[in-house]
Amino acid sequence: MSGPAIEASAAPEAASAPQNAPERPRLAHLDVGRGIAILLVVIFHAYRGFLNAGTAGAGSTWPLLDYSVYIFHMAFFFIAAGYWVPRALQKGRGAYLKDKLATTWWPAVLWSLIYILINNVMASYVNKAVPMDDLWRILFFPALHFWFLGVLFLFFLCMAISRNLSFWLLVAVVACGLVDVFPMRETFARYCHFGIFFVAGAILSTNRSQMTGKGWPIALVVLGATIWLGFDRGIGLYSGWLVPGGFAGIILLLALAQAIAGYRVGQVLGWIGQRSMPIYVLHILPMSAARIILHRVAPDLNLDLRILIVSTSGLVFSLIGYALAARLNLLTLTGLGKDKSRIAAAN
Template sequence: MSDSSMRLSAIDSAKGIGILLVVFGHAWRGAWGANLLPNEGLFKLVDYAIYAFHMPLFFFLSGLLFLETLQKYNAEKLLKGRLTRLLWPMMLWSWIFFALKLSAGQAANTPVVLSDFPVIPLPPYEHLWFLWALFLCQTILILLYAVVGARLPATTWRWIAAIAAVIWAALNPLIPVPSDIWGPMFEHFPYFLAGIAVGSLSRIRVPPLLGGLCAIGFVVLLWLVQGEKAAVLHSLAIVLLAWGAWLCVDRRTGSQPVGILLRSLRSLRALGQASMVIYLMHTVFSASLRILMVKFGFDDITLILVATLVVGVVGPVIVGWGAAKLRLSKILGF
């Protein structure tokens, strides 16, 4: 396998882990909202640990190959792609989610009425903020690259991205952006820039010793979150260490004969490739199942979490497969 394809497979498998955390994180918050988690301290401990890592990871992964994308396509084509791949899914699924929540009535954690309908879904509706924030991050870079373009070599772009990521992350707490439209982008831009900065380094083979040190650093920094919202610089360090450790794991596992580790890695890669449909639809399945389980008297929180996690992954994957067969993927934003 070439270095380029290995890098792509590592991105896919990392997305697989990330999307599992997204589904679990929303299942965890959904259970809290439904008053199924009596221990507030435990809720915060798990919640802040997940949110210190999983969404920053997706912005980081989105940046890894973005400089190559900028070099390959013109600005007009790229901007059209952002409209169809990010804005259309955000709009469509905002309307779908609202309709489903309206039909759920008082069974929903946050009931809505028809007058709340998001005709123009800005600020972004619920978890779809990620698509809007990523759209802004990418659009800013597309326009900037169109102005400066090839005047700067790729290495210079990566160094600029690295310096900007660190400075932006460090200054982020000092520059609050309360707007729901601009705030999420402003907070998560450093991770996207960091992905651009280290994109070329993702081709290297991380030795086991360095991978192990990265893994230890990742665990320590994640443990230090301790039920508090992590600073952007803290989360940035967590993501970079996680990526270093995962490059080592993915490549060493991927070179082994067929076994349980390789099958697990292939499953993660498949989930990563299906991450968009899972991201868009997982709350439909997991929230619906949670509501039904509570209605029929299930109160075992472990059973509810496991069931909502499984259905939140499997349900969208099945829908995505069906949409592909019917050639509806683009229409549905997948």
């Protein structure tokens, strides 16, 4: 892999650790990293909402920031997901697949359907109506921002079929290069682009990496160069040329997460990171509502303030929705998590 490597030093006892070793403790700074990444998702979805509505204006730094963040923030979620796969597979292929169906495939399908129905009911208020034709496609290609869960589920399936990481790394590298060789739809470009990050996460886990973000000064240079060249030349976000920058951005995010993990802000971000899944699923609906209201009551408001208001609405109402679902023991049914009763039964 080109670009600086994420620190993968093994724990002293790793060499003698048995295959069925107890599950390693949760890494607090990974939750902090998820918190940072999901905030970036919410903020830049807010920006893109105004951009797609034609109300973002011109002459701001937001396009450059948007390009920069999209190089690495979704890649971080893939590498974090891949990191826990080897341990999850130790519970058995059946239990692993059942868990991924419930926590990845089901929310992607359920919420794709809900969003599409709401989108069509409110068609006159949204930026772009999603057609109801071929609704069955969401079973395989979830709609809207749920593409992430669809891609992730396919990667989970691949790991259930074969645990040969060397093979999957080769496949991921080849697929990554195909994006720049053959013209393809964005749907398939995502599969090709993000696979290498997912496999990298699994490899780091196998080597018992603590994912500390060591080497961040070099990563800063690599990410800066990638942004400068990519944005200036209009390189697509799923191009293989941006992969080094993606890994560099992940290293920087991990370094920042580890640096602040022991502080109050880190604890808050870690708490948010543990709820990144429901935030990702739910945030678009309240943000769309907030954007519509702002357009009616304050159409001339500064773009920065509009993004702040809309993204805050998305975050707050997502957390409220998650809390209500948890209180009513509906997390499993709604695909937003696991109910306490089911967790207790599993243990």
